[in-house]
Amino acid sequence: MPYGLRYHPDVKVKDLPKLNRTIQRRIKTAIEQRLLMAPEKYSEPLRRTLKGYRKLRVGDYRIVLKLAGEDILILGICHRKDVYKRMEWRIQ
Numbered sequence: 001m002p003y004g005l006r007y008h009p010d011v012k013v014k015d016l017p018k019l020n021r022t023i024q025r026r027i028k029t030a031i032e033q034r035l036l037m038a039p040e041k042y043s044e045p046l047r048r049t050l051k052g053y054r055k056l057r058v059g060d061y062r063i064v065l066k067l068a069g070e071d072i073l074i075l076g077i078c079h080r081k082d083v084y085k086r087m088e089w090r091i092q
Contacts (some may be wrong), residue, residue: 003036004071008090014078023061026075030058039065039072049088 016024034042035056044056045066053075056063063085064076076087 002070003039005031005036006071006073008073010090011074011077014090019061019077027058027061027063030056030072031063035063035065035072039067045083046069050084050091053087053091 016027019027039054039056043056045051045062046053046055046064050064053064053066056065057080060080061077062080063074064083064087066073066075066079075090076083077088
């Protein structure tokens, strides 16, 4: 089943430009090869305040996403130490 990909506006403006090119390539590859093919298989559900959202781990970085039918909404791409605090602000 092909999935469409949408990004939260802050992902392209704030998250990705802060990462170096190597990490950006790894994240792009993970999205194309894992997330778009089988998001339920490769991503894990989140709990507590982020219940209903999922994460994909790429090294020390996390991609927080929400599955909405045939669309994948990427809410954030951040380092694991502060990704969940930042995502709580974005989902409100």
